[in-house]
Amino acid sequence: MRLHLILFGFLLPFIGIEAQSQTTSTGFSIIPLGVKGGLDEANLSSYMLAAKGSNNYICLDAGTIHAGLQKAVATKLFTETSAEEVQKNNIKAYFISHAHLDHVAGLILNSPNDVAKNIFGFTSVIEILKNNYFTAKSWANFGSEGDKPILNKYTYNYLTPGKEIEVAQTELKVTPYILSHVNPYESSAFLVRNNNSYLLYLGDTGADVVEKSTQLNLLWKAVADKVVAKTLKAIFIEVSFNNAMPDKSLYGHLTPRLLLQEMKELNKLSNGQLPNVPIYITHIKPCATCEASIKKELAVGNTEGLTIKYVEQGKAIER
Amino acid sequence: MRLHLILFGFLLPFIGIEAQSQTTSTGFSIIPLGVKGGLDEANLSSYMLAAKGSNNYICLDAGTIHAGLQKAVATKLFTETSAEEVQKNNIKAYFISHAHLDHVAGLILNSPNDVAKNIFGFTSVIEILKNNYFTAKSWANFGSEGDKPILNKYTYNYLTPGKEIEVAQTELKVTPYILSHVNPYESSAFLVRNNNSYLLYLGDTGADVVEKSTQLNLLWKAVADKVVAKTLKAIFIEVSFNNAMPDKSLYGHLTPRLLLQEMKELNKLSNGQLPNVPIYITHIKPCATCEASIKKELAVGNTEGLTIKYVEQGKAIER
Numbered sequence: 001m002r003l004h005l006i007l008f009g010f011l012l013p014f015i016g017i018e019a020q021s022q023t024t025s026t027g028f029s030i031i032p033l034g035v036k037g038g039l040d041e042a043n044l045s046s047y048m049l050a051a052k053g054s055n056n057y058i059c060l061d062a063g064t065i066h067a068g069l070q071k072a073v074a075t076k077l078f079t080e081t082s083a084e085e086v087q088k089n090n091i092k093a094y095f096i097s098h099a100h101l102d103h104v105a106g107l108i109l110n111s112p113n114d115v116a117k118n119i120f121g122f123t124s125v126i127e128i129l130k131n132n133y134f135t136a137k138s139w140a141n142f143g144s145e146g147d148k149p150i151l152n153k154y155t156y157n158y159l160t161p162g163k164e165i166e167v168a169q170t171e172l173k174v175t176p177y178i179l180s181h182v183n184p185y186e187s188s189a190f191l192v193r194n195n196n197s198y199l200l201y202l203g204d205t206g207a208d209v210v211e212k213s214t215q216l217n218l219l220w221k222a223v224a225d226k227v228v229a230k231t232l233k234a235i236f237i238e239v240s241f242n243n244a245m246p247d248k249s250l251y252g253h254l255t256p257r258l259l260l261q262e263m264k265e266l267n268k269l270s271n272g273q274l275p276n277v278p279i280y281i282t283h284i285k286p287c288a289t290c291e292a293s294i295k296k297e298l299a300v301g302n303t304e305g306l307t308i309k310y311v312e313q314g315k316a317i318e319r
Numbered sequence: 320m321r322l323h324l325i326l327f328g329f330l331l332p333f334i335g336i337e338a339q340s341q342t343t344s345t346g347f348s349i350i351p352l353g354v355k356g357g358l359d360e361a362n363l364s365s366y367m368l369a370a371k372g373s374n375n376y377i378c379l380d381a382g383t384i385h386a387g388l389q390k391a392v393a394t395k396l397f398t399e400t401s402a403e404e405v406q407k408n409n410i411k412a413y414f415i416s417h418a419h420l421d422h423v424a425g426l427i428l429n430s431p432n433d434v435a436k437n438i439f440g441f442t443s444v445i446e447i448l449k450n451n452y453f454t455a456k457s458w459a460n461f462g463s464e465g466d467k468p469i470l471n472k473y474t475y476n477y478l479t480p481g482k483e484i485e486v487a488q489t490e491l492k493v494t495p496y497i498l499s500h501v502n503p504y505e506s507s508a509f510l511v512r513n514n515n516s517y518l519l520y521l522g523d524t525g526a527d528v529v530e531k532s533t534q535l536n537l538l539w540k541a542v543a544d545k546v547v548a549k550t551l552k553a554i555f556i557e558v559s560f561n562n563a564m565p566d567k568s569l570y571g572h573l574t575p576r577l578l579l580q581e582m583k584e585l586n587k588l589s590n591g592q593l594p595n596v597p598i599y600i601t602h603i604k605p606c607a608t609c610e611a612s613i614k615k616e617l618a619v620g621n622t623e624g625l626t627i628k629y630v631e632q633g634k635a636i637e638r
Contacts, residue, residue: 039403039432041425042361042386067361067386082607084358101458105424106360113358132457138447139420288401 025171026197027052028233030317031077033059033068034106037204037240037253037283042067043313044102045283047201047236048091051171051194052318058167058174059091060190060201060236064313065106071314084113092169093118094154097179097203098187099128108133111142111153118168119143120157122176124186130156162222164193171195177222179205180213181252189219198226199319201236204283207258210247220266227270227277233319236311238283242293253283256297260304267304278307278319344490345516346371347552349636350396352378352387353425356523356559356572356602361386362632363421364602366520366555367410370490370513371637377486377493378410379509379520379555383632384425390633403432411488412437413473416498416522417506418447427452430461430472437487438462439476441495443505449475481541483512490514496541498524499532500571508538517545518638520555523602526577529566539585546589546596552638555630557602561612572602575616579623586623597626597638 033046044063050056055078059065069083080086087110094107096119107119111134119129130146133139134154142153159165164175173193179202181187187203200223208216226232240253254262259281267274281298284291298308311317352365363382369375374397378384388402399405406429413426415438426438430453438448449465452458453473461472478484483494492512498521500506506522519542527535545551559572573581578600586593600617603610617627630636 039385039429040389041363041383041428044360044428064360066358070359084606099457101424101427101452105420105428108420109360109363109424110358128457132451132454133420135451138418138451287403 024195025051025053026195028192028194028197028199028319029054030199030234030236030319031057031068031072032311032313032315032317033072034064035282035284035311035313037238037285038102039286041105044105045203046103046106047311049172049192049199049201054171055090056092056170056172057090058170058172058192059094059107060192061097061103061203062094062107063102063105065110068106068313072316075314077314077316087113088115091117093120093167095174095176095190096121096125096129096188097190097201098181098185099125099133100204103203104129104133108139112140114142114153116153116155118157119154120159120165120167120174120176122159122161122178122186122188125188126156126158159188175222177219178215179203179219180208180211180215181205183211183213183252185252187252191223196231198223198232199234199236200232202238204238204240204252205254206250206252207254207262209261210250210258211252216262217265220262220269224266224269227266227273230273230276232277234278234280234317236280236282239281239294239298240283240285242290243297244293253285256294256301260298260301260306263306264304267306275305275307278309280309280311280317282311343514344370344372345514347511347513347516347518347638348372349518349553349555349638350376350387350391351630351632351634351636352391353383354601354603354630354632356557356604357421358605360424363424364522365422365425366630368491368511368518368520373490374409375411375489375491376409377489377491377511378413378426379511380416380422380522381413381426382421382424384429387425387632391635394633396633396635406432407434410436412439412486414493414495414509415440415444415448415507416509416520417500417504418444418452419523422522423448423452427458431459433461433472435472436474437476438473439478439484439486439493439495441478441480441497441505441507444507445475445477478507494541496538497534498522498538499527499530499534500524502530502532502571504571506571510542515550517542517551518553518555519551521557523557523559523571524573525569525571526573526581528580529569529577530571535581536584539581539588543585543588546585546592549592549595551596553597553599553636555599555601558600558613558617559602559604561609562616563612572604575613575620579617579620579625582625583623586625594624594626597628599628599630599636601630
């Protein structure tokens with residue numbers, strides 16, 4: 001915040017230029033608050049995302065909030081000095097891909113100390129938040145609908161597949177897409193836009209071939225033109241298990257083999273331009289050797305020359 | 320485990336003595352897996368408890384499992400080298416005081432990697448696990464009742480107030496008592512017995528005077544004789560807020576003032592013998608100065624000469 005104010009003072013004579021550069025700003029800042037696909041309560045799926053240079057973040061999934069923010073605060077990613085302050089001030093809205101506990105626990109556990117904001121999700125997601133988590137019996141109803149008393153801290157916003165919405169108090173717009181996470185269970189992908197740049201985040205998803213679904217194919221068709229135009233800045237996508245896991249035991253997740261198969265499809269639709277887009281691997285399910293074997297299988301199988309990267313809790317990414 | 324086997328070999332000639340000493344063993348080992356009253360997903364209420372010298376633990380509440388076990392494993396509290404192994408092998412059953420997420424998140428999040436065991440709780444608690452958490456929509460039904468498909472990893476066991484039950488695969492017996500946590504919402508206390516020694520663990524609770532309840536008074540009457548007989552080895556009880564928090568904002572929790580008031584009552588019923596029993600303070604709700612102010616207020620207000628102690632994640636307690 002402080003840096004912004006100083007810059008603003010310095011740039012006052014050039015205010016016209018500053019205003020123009022704001023409206024045409026591109027790119028994103030991403031702060032992973034949690035990156036694992038299970039077990040470790042301190043490191044579950046959650047990604048803060050803002051237009052580059054902005055402090056107005058949305059939070060894509062919310063498995064871990066506090067423990068991730070503590071790390072981010074410790075490494076001085078914010079001028080704020082406590083996790084609570086950053087959550088209150090800098091997260092303007094939550095986008096929940098699906099309501100499995102490893103994607104929402106941090107939001108629920110930290111809700112008593114949070115301030116009023118929006119939660120966005122498909123009806124299937126909001127219904128679970130409303131009926132299972134934000135209830136008087138299991139917790140307290142911090143939502144805007146459901147069990148009485150309704151504390152109305154979080155306003156539920158129902159998303160429509162393929163329809164872009166503006167996120168109040170941020171520079172971002174979001175288009176949601178349905179994913180299949182053990183068909184017919186729905187998960188979501190969020191295509192986030194800052195002016196003419198895009199970032200694609202996928203929640204848990206199975207491969208079309210395993211899910212007997214076309215949702216990923218539809219998503220690739222929706223983003224391929226942005227790969228070609230070089231406006232898609234990054235893809236965040238899960239690889240939960242290594243290739244040893246049989247298809248019948250994947251429970252709506254990807255392996256290196258299936259991820260590379262799906263990326264091959266997207267690369268084809270993008271005229272071979274996909275290697276320009278960094279693909280960040282999320283949601284690895286922890287075990288003694290899983291991370292190493294997944295990384296090896298992705299490196300060996302990467303015949304398309306894709307730019308495969310990995311996320312780390314509390315380590316910012318600029319795109 | 321290894322130590323046990325060695326001892327067993329060594330003691331083979333004295334097997335009669337060994338058997339006798341087992342049946343008259345007293346005391347407990349406690350390993351706090353999480354101790355805070357909120358926010359930090361990596362450190363929420365959960366206490367492993369075994370008969371002293373045994374590896375057969377029960378888990379009292381389960382807010383954080385994995386992150387706490389990682390700490391305990393790192394400090395060599397177990398011969399096992401991974402948190403997953405300890406959870407599978409050494410935790411034989413879960414006792415849940417109430418089903419607020421900060422007391423069950425670790426159990427749910429780690430359920431896919433756990434093995435079959437029992438969950439004990441009052442009907443009010445099991446109903447929430449069954450209807451809100453272990454459901455096909457919000458997670459997967461690892462329980463023994465409810466939503467289909469029923470995966471039947473955890474067997475629900477319904478407790479009756481005041482009725483002692485034996486915990487299979489352990490040396491422990493447990494008598495549960497009802498607590499009031501924003502009347503009429505129920506929480507639980509567990510009086511755990513190893514032969515003739517006892518340990519009392521309380522989940523979240525308000526003071527009788529605030530809750531307009533007699534549950535704590537009934538509990539003090541049930542354990543006072545064990546204080547007098549010096550068989551009660553420890554009390555674990557919450558102090559969530561400091562004295563600045565007004566009664567109407569306590570939401571079923573204790574302050575130093577209210578805790579000391581309740582302990583005064585128990586001390587009276589115990590003929591002034593309570594100072595012999597260490598009282599471990601749990602569930603402090605984190606804020607910048609909360610822990611320090613709670614400790615100060617407890618020290619200043621402790622006119623009965625009570626033995627007040629504090630718990631630390633991953634730091635074993637022998638009593």
